Amino acid sequence: MYPLIILAPPRSFSSVTSAMLGQHPQMYGLPELNLFAADNLEALTRYFDSDGHRTGRRWDGLLRVIAELFLRKQTRGTVSLARKWVLNHGDESTVGVFEKIMRRAAPKIVVEKSITTVWNNEMLGRAVNAFPDTRFIHLTRHPRSHGLSMMELMEKRDWQIARGIYDHSTNPPTPDPQLLWYRINSRIVDALSAIPDDRKLQVRGEDLLLNLDQKLAEISEWMGLRTDNEAIEEMKHPERSPFASIGPVNAPMGNDHKFLEDPVLKPYRVKDVSLDGKLSWRDDIEGFSPEVRDLATRFGYT
Secondary structure, three states: OOEEHHHHHHOOHHHHHHHHHHHHOOOOEEEOOOOHOOOHHHHHHHHHHHHHHHEEEEOOOHHHHHHHHHHHOHHHHHHHHHHHHHOOHHHHHHHHHHHHHHHHHOOOEEOOOOHHHHOOOHHHHHHHHHOOOEEEEEEEEOOOHHHHHHHHHHHHOOOOOOOOOOOOOOOOEEEHHHHHHHHHHHHHHHHOOOOHHHHEEEEEEEHHHHHHHHHHHHHHHOOOOOOHHHHHHHOOOOHHOOHHHHHHHHOOOOOOOOHHHOOOOOOOOOOOOOOOEEOOOOOOOOOOHHHHHHHHHHHOOO
């Protein structure tokens, strides 16, 4: 028994990718559990309470999963019961809770993609070391389109707490999403360097969305799962997931807000982006740093 964990910076197609893979008949897609953010549930709830008001509702995914898998439905009442269970089991290890969820979903393989997992080396280390046979997908996005998406998020939703996005060498600090892109992707590459090749896969999100049938079949084959047309077709309907919608009032989120509001898969429009040229979000530097260009080239971007 092992999970499939998707590792990616925010705004890297992880919500739709995780939901699609989770609709494979032999897999079960989870919302963001954020379990690897702490060692046990007591520490996790402290993290939720301190962090959730700034960067999202970190509780919601875990509570919705407990309600759905163990209490059979997601309602205000079952979410309240789920919260009480978490608060009453503070000494439970977060890895142990993840294992309980895997067993409940068995024989299906769970798919999970919490953004908090890649926030720092400690959280990512818990994910990498939690289970001996975990499969990992490193999901990437071109640094230019990633940067544009991050800036759009900050501007349209007034999202001011963008961790790691500011260049503090300027006064005042300048938002520059390439810093976040490089830091997180480098952290993932380093963490997966010791993982055997058959347990890790780098996937460019753009390639997946442009070539759905081919790429979904390739990922399924890598996982050792069905690749027939029925299985591929099921994965093209992420909206059928029990977590692909706004949840009960006391746990409405658990995933990217934009995805939850409209989870139906849409045709992906090719964006003409390049590693060359100035950055639209700042005019005081020439463009991407050499480090970002080198890593993006390793990922196959031009």
